Amino acid sequence: MKKNKIIYLQIDGLSYSILKKALEDGYMPHLKKYLEIKNVNILKKRTVLPSSTVIFQAKLFYGLSENILGYRWYIKKKDKLISASFGDLMFELEGQIQMKKHGKFTRGVVFDSIFSGGSSNVSSLSMSANAKSEISIKKSLKKILEYSFVNKPALALNVIKHIFIETKEDFFGWLTINPKYRVKIKPILILARSFGTGILPHYSISKIFDEIRKETHPIYWNWEGYDMVAHRFGNKNKLTFNELKLMDGYITKLLIMANRKGYVVKLFSDHGQTYSKIFQRLNKKRLEDILSEHLNLNKKLIAEFPDIYYSEDKNPKARIIILDGGPTSLIYFRDFKHRLSENEINKIYPGLIQRLISVNGIGMVAVKKNNKKISYFGREKNPLHKYLLSSYEIKKLEKWAKMKNQADIILFGDFDGKEVVCFEDQISTHAGLGGIQMERFEVVFYPY
Secondary structure, eight states, X not given: OOOOEEEEEEETTOOHHHHHHHHHTTSOHHHHHHHHHHTOOOEEEEOOSSOOHHHHHHHHHHSOOTTOOSSEEEETTTTEEEETTOHHHHHHHHHHHHTTOOOTTTTSEEESOSSOTTOSEEESTTOOTTOOOHHHHHHHHHHHHHHHHHHOHHHHHHHHHHHHHHHHHHHHHHHXXXXXXXXXXXXXXXXXXXXXXXXXXXHHHHHHHHHHHTTOSSEEEEEOHHHHHXXXXXXXXXXXHHHHHHHXXXXXXXXXXXXXXXXXXXXXXXXXXXXXXXXXXXXSSOHHHHHXXXXXXXXXXXXXXXXXXXXXXXXXXXXXEXXXXXXXXXXXXXXXXXXXXXXXXXXXXTTHHHHHHHSTTEEEEEEESSSSOEEEEXXXXXXXXXXXXXXXXXXXXXXXXXXTTOOSEEEEEOBOXXXXXXXXXXXXXXXXXXXXXXXXXXXXXXXX
16 A cells, blocks of 8 residues: 655644634635635644653654753753754754664655754754854855755745845834833844745745655655744734734645645644743843842852853853743753752752742742652642643653753743743743643645
8 A cells, every 4th residue: 555645844833722813813814715625623732841842843753852851951961051052962962862763754855943853855954943043044045045046036036025024024013012022132033033934934835845746755844933923022913923824825835736746734833832921021130140149159150041042151160050941941050960859959059949939930840859759849739730731741741850961950930821931031932831832733634
């Protein structure tokens, strides 16, 4: 029996709830019509814990995510910072995974992904949202323009036009945001968004159409533009829904062409995003300030990384490293090469856990009780309850919290049922617990 050719089409950061709203409010009329023609339903699913693209892709490509903690983490024994921002480190990490398992895309092609999935035909590897430096964006843009001008002049003109359109829309859209929610604007982020939402889709879709014509199998594409825009403007903003409107045409053209060529298309997301309250605005200070005050430690000896662009040696003398990842923050004590237990933390840093629990915006603190158990602390008797986790999800969270190279202290942003506290500068966020960041969608289209 001949195996079906398949395309995996991932929309980064789009929850089931927001997709349904976009369809109902007329932002995705072409996809809505195609769903009706095919008579298929969109399934609502829960995502990995915590809700991270890196963890999700590792599971999708290799069927495992052991010791992958999220977007960034720290290896004490090697004194090494791991981040999806560093493409060379992701290559190294993937090489270690491939020693255990073969990737799903060994014979296929992968577009705009953190991992290769074993494919030797990879486009824009590690182009996850917020993952590239200014230099790598320029290099990738040069590659896209060269391909476009040589092979498809019309595409090149579209690329140039969208650089101006997206940059202009980004800046004026930012001005319309309530200052309460507005994040700091950075020129590199405007370029990153115009690249990830206005330029890259044109290039990737064009290349994917070429692969469909060649009947390449399997094909994977991660459209990261939505996730990037939602982080900066919020998943309720009209500008964010306009990204889905742009995507609507691309998706439908791809679905129609794939159907003619006999492909099965799996359209899905990796996670959603929950509207957030920014920790620094709630407290008028950052986590490094709070630790510095409580431990009576010079702030120069604490390195907090909420910024998406930093070097590994930002503060080589730091005794404490704080890695913020959306509504989750990982705290590592660099003086110790092993992970500290609850008893050790209480002995070495007395009162620290209770101090963190008392801070506005911190919903839960997790530490290692012993080699088999994790202790959870919060202002409530059962701090896990507010995040509305199933018993299965609590077990998965516990497994993640016990992973190799996990932080000495794990902080989770507070959740009030609608908004989650975020340790980074993001209006909508994910990579933690609480709300629609934990839901995703999935729909499969069969050819006929």
